[in-house]
Amino acid sequence: MSSRGHLQPWIAFLGLFAAVALPLDAAKAERLLPREGTAGWVVILALAIAAYAAVKAQRSALTAILLAFASCAGAWAALDMLPGLAGHTGTGFWALLLTSWLLAWALVAQLSAIKPRAGPAGFGLKLLVPLLFGAWLLIFWQVIVVAFQVPSVLIPPPSAIWAKLVSSIPILAADFRQTFLKAVIAGYVIGCGSGFLVAILVDRVPFLQRGLLPVGNLVSALPIIGIAPIMVMWFGFDWPSKAAVVVVATFFPMLVNTVTGLAASQPMQRDLMRTYAANYWQSLFKLRLPEALPFIFNALKINSTLALIAAIVAEFFGTPIVGMGFRISTEVGRMNIDMVWAEIAVAALAGSVFYGVIALIERASTFWHPSFRT
Amino acid sequence: MTTLTAPGLAAARPRSLEKPGQLFPVTVVVIAIIAIWYVGAFFLNAQLARDVFARQKVEPSISQMIGATYSMDRPLLPAPHQVAAELWKSTTGYPINSKRSLVYHGWVTLSATLAGFVIGTLLGLLLAVGIVHVASLDKSLMPWVVASQTIPIVAIAPMIVVVGYNLMNGQLGLSTDTSRFLAKAMISTYLSFFPVTVGMVKGLRSPDPMHLDLMRTYSATGWQAFWKLRFPTSLPYLFTSMQIAVAISLVGAIVGELPTGAAAGLGARLLAGSYYGQTVQIWAALLAASILAAVLVAIVGLANRIVLKRMGMAR
Incomplete structure (x- = not known):
């Protein structure tokens, strides 16, 4: 934390001065203080104290709290004034926003300089920093879209997306049920399961192993979603055709990873199993499958994303009038971009939770692996 | 044997x-x-x-x-020979700039793929360099990059295509073809950007701590350590992630052709085939896309082998 750590609060002071001195509104020459009254004083004081603390006492809990409070207050004030200023924001407004952002950035720099610790405190810290970043991303998105009056057919502000999301929960739930609970889960289970079983079969025959692995690797790189129109033709418009695309998309990554994983045990370990007079199944279940678990979970994680993508894209080729992919493509056509974003938010949430659940299972079942033992 | x-x-x-x-x-x-x-x-x-x-x-x-x-x-x-015959007919049977030629459609898709891939790789590299060198970027941005891998990004494709197309065609006054091309390239950029970032962050951190210490004893500047140690060590990671990126960027370009009612490209061929029940045409387009993907991945793999060999890193 050298010169840059010192520079940020000084720039923040300059920004604060600009925020007070320059007009908030481009149309009317009106400054922050008379316009906002007491709230304005609170915000300015908070920003000034936080910047002063950041200059004076470089790293301490009190500074962090002051910085957090000040940046929140500044952002809140900016967002609060935003609707009245839409389209004619003045330089003072931007100075206020950027000052708050600078202080938030100083906070992030302070937080990320803390040595990572184990336990819930360390975990919370690891979560807090990206959350701060995400929150500021949303704030800038909201401010820029509203301040410049970007037409909502291009990009709607996050507040509009949230409103749409809350008001159309039944539709979103129906789409989620159709695409995720039916097509993705069914396809994922069948695809991963059959990939796993075939991999165990293939593993017994070295000839097949050498023949199938390069082919499987190649197929993993192909644009599998292209088979969607064919599957729609074979299995009809409803979810089974989407599940079929998911099966094909998830099969090969699982096959390749499991075969690689089954070969991952050390020759020494296999020799040990042989000296124990273990038969094929015993050495499979006690040595080789556990050794293959990290690879299998890798495939499961890759597949969780692939499955959702495959199901959504497959719906672009024809579906009944429900489903996430269907909703996205029709609402885009009707220029209801806020609905599209709401659907994407649901898809993103579903994808991350799906991935997170698998990652948790992985942690629970491969706790012995070096990558988790650190 | x-x-x-x-x-x-x-x-x-x-x-x-x-x-x-x-x-x-x-x-x-x-x-x-x-x-x-x-x-x-x-x-x-x-x-x-x-x-x-x-x-x-x-x-x-x-x-x-x-x-x-x-x-x-x-x-x-369709039987394999039917698909092969259709593929042969539609690649060699018509002049290259004809709308019925698969070479024409393939080129439309390929150009968007390559443009997106190159821009995405460069952006991903830049971001990875930033993440490796700035601690607060690492702590705040990297979790989002990793999380974005778990999100079905392709779902945004139709929106980017339609919105980007309207923006460029309507508001900026670009021609229809250019706007479509740019919209598709944007999706490919977006998709190929993340694997490269994740791979390169890993790659730029891969040098042995001992080697980094050695650079410090040479009193190398950050820039020198980057060019002479970090970047060369990260090359295998770069090529591996570029192989993923080029494959997914082709997927992005194909998906990007689905919603605009695009008249050209392999994705448009797939969609037209599915509307009119022309299965042989679908399979031919699918096979063409697969060959394209295999060739692109193979080219990156070849570049990988050549570069690593010349650097003496080939194993």
């Missing part, structure tokens, strides 16, 4: 001797897949063929049935 009997020995052999051992099994597997395809084509199309014969009030013999199932106009599953 002496290597078959002693797999333990095969592993100990040098790689140059191991390679030819793969060719035979792969050929057998490919032939088996084609055979299964033929059998599948027979059974899937049998019902359609029987309907045709029933309408003509003919009791078909086995050879007639086989002939009929393998030469349908709109089969459920």
Whole structure:
């Protein structure tokens, strides 16, 4: 934390001065203080104290709290004034926003300089920093879209997306049920399961192993979603055709990873199993499958994303009038971009939770692996 | 095939001797897949063929049935030779700039793929360099990059295409073709950007701490340490992530052609085929896309091998 750590609060002071001195509104020459009254004083004081603390006492809990409070207050004030200023924001407004952002950035720099610790405190810290970043991303998105009056057919502000999301929960739930609970889960289970079983079969025959692995690797790189129109033709418009695309998309990554994983045990370990007079199944279940678990979970994680993508894209080729992919493509056509974003938010949430659940299972079942033992 | 009997020995052999051992099994597997395809084509199309014969009030013999199932106009599953013939006809049968030529459609998709891939790789590299060198970027941005891998990004594709297209065609006044091209390239950029970032962050952190210490004892600047140590060590990671990126960027370009009612490109070919039930055309477009993907991945792999060999890193 050298010169840059010192520079940020000084720039923040300059920004604060600009925020007070320059007009908030481009149309009317009106400054922050008379316009906002007491709230304005609170915000300015908070920003000034936080910047002063950041200059004076470089790293301490009190500074962090002051910085957090000040940046929140500044952002809140900016967002609060935003609707009245839409389209004619003045330089003072931007100075206020950027000052708050600078202080938030100083906070992030302070937080990320803390040595990572184990336990819930360390975990919370690891979560807090990206959350701060995400929150500021949303704030800038909201401010820029509203301040410049970007037409909502291009990009709607996050507040509009949230409103749409809350008001159309039944539709979103129906789409989620159709695409995720039916097509993705069914396809994922069948695809991963059959990939796993075939991999165990293939593993017994070295000839097949050498023949199938390069082919499987190649197929993993192909644009599998292209088979969607064919599957729609074979299995009809409803979810089974989407599940079929998911099966094909998830099969090969699982096959390749499991075969690689089954070969991952050390020759020494296999020799040990042989000296124990273990038969094929015993050495499979006690040595080789556990050794293959990290690879299998890798495939499961890759597949969780692939499955959702495959199901959504497959719906672009024809579906009944429900489903996430269907909703996205029709609402885009009707220029209801806020609905599209709401659907994407649901898809993103579903994808991350799906991935997170698998990652948790992985942690629970491969706790012995070096990558988790650190 | 002496290597078959002693797999333990095969592993100990040098790689140059191991390679030819793969060719035979792969050929057998490919032939088996084609055979299964033929059998599948027979059974899937049998019902359609029987309907045709029933309408003509003919009791078909086995050879007639086989002939009929393998030469349908709109089969459920076209036989491999039909697809190959269609592929050959549509790539060589028409002039390259004709709308019926698959080379034309392939080029439309390929150009967007490549543009997106190059820009995405450069952006991903830049971001990775930033993440590795700035601690607060690492703590705040990296979790989002990782999380974004779990999100079905392709779902945004139709929106980017439509919105980007409207923005560029309507507001900026670009021509229809350019706008479509740019919109597709944007999706490919977006998709190829994340694997490169994740791979390169790993790669730029891969140098041995001992080597980094050595650079410090040489009193190398950050820039020198980057160019002479971090970047060269990260190259294998770069190429691996570029292979993923080029494959997914082709997927992005194809998906990007689905919602705009694009008239050209492999994705548009797929969509048109599915509207009009032209299965042979779908399969030909699919095969063309697969060949394109395989060739692109192979080119990156080849570049990988050449670069690593010249740097003396090949193993």
